[in-house]
Amino acid sequence: MTKKQRAKEIIERMETEYPLADCTLDYDEAWKLLVSVRLAAQCTDARVNIVVKDLYAKYPSPAALAAATEDEIEAIVKPCGLGRSKARDIHKCMKILVEQYDGRVPDDFDALLKLPGVGRKSANLIMGDVFGKPAIVTDTHCIRLVNRMGLVEGIKEPKKVEMELWKIIPGEKGSDFCHRLVHHGREVCTARTAHCEQCCLNDICKKKL
Numbered sequence: 036m037t038k039k040q041r042a043k044e045i046i047e048r049m050e051t052e053y054p055l056a057d058c059t060l061d062y063d064e065a066w067k068l069l070v071s072v073r074l075a076a077q078c079t080d081a082r083v084n085i086v087v088k089d090l091y092a093k094y095p096s097p098a099a100l101a102a103a104t105e106d107e108i109e110a111i112v113k114p115c116g117l118g119r120s121k122a123r124d125i126h127k128c129m130k131i132l133v134e135q136y137d138g139r140v141p142d143d144f145d146a147l148l149k150l151p152g153v154g155r156k157s158a159n160l161i162m163g164d165v166f167g168k169p170a171i172v173t174d175t176h177c178i179r180l181v182n183r184m185g186l187v188e189g190i191k192e193p194k195k196v197e198m199e200l201w202k203i204i205p206g207e208k209g210s211d212f213c214h215r216l217v218h219h220g221r222e223v224c225t226a227r228t229a230h231c232e233q234c235c236l237n238d239i240c241k242k243k244l
Contacts, residue, residue: 036239042186042203044239049215052235056211056218058164060084065140065165066097066132069150070125072157078115086114097138100129124152142166155194159210169206172213173197176220183224185241 036044050056059080062068067087074083090111094100100108109122128151132138140161141147147158156172163170171177173193181187187199204212223230231237 038186039203041184041239045184045186045236046204046208046212048235049212049219053215053218056214058160058214059217061087065161066129066138067091068161068165069128069132069140069153069157070100072160073121073124073128073152074112074115076121077117083115086112097129097132100125101133121152127151128153140165142168155197159197163210163213169209170213171197171200171204171209173200174213174217175226176217177213179226180216180220180224183229183240183242184236 058068060068060071060075061084062071070090071080071083071087074086090100090108093111094103094108103126105119105122105126108126109118112118112121112125115121131150132140142162142165144158144162147153147161148155156174159170159172162168163172173196178191178193178196181196181200182189182191186203187196190196190199200209220226223233229242231240231243234240237243
């Protein structure tokens, strides 16, 4: 079985196992996902979803966040950790959206990468979830699982993993596949223990072969 064949089979089984593939960050507007994904660095999505309720209640638009001070933003987002740097990036990012994009999130990957605090993982998440474009989000779950599954071999650097996956994952499947990996990584193939007996991939996963 080639990597592309294994990837196809894994994608199909994961679609059956996790039919509702979605982002675990709550948002109803593109700019809110941009804020939440920055807050999610070294923080759980569950905590972020709680914290942003207060943030959006006080600052309900990019313009409102841009007009706030970094200290005011930090006071709310501090429970997510790294409050100072996250507040700074969010403030600068919202100012750029207001000044250069009329308060809208650009639908261009390279433009997203130029925004403060936005890396390839965040840019791919937004491209896939908000704009429905081909995307591969290489978070910690993705990197761990695709190595265990044998889709990549011994590669831990996010960008390199992403580049390898682009070779074998159809672009239109990438975003949902990565969401399913998050669910699978939390429920079955965890960082501490791979519960192979519960896994829908146990007969084709490299970890078991």
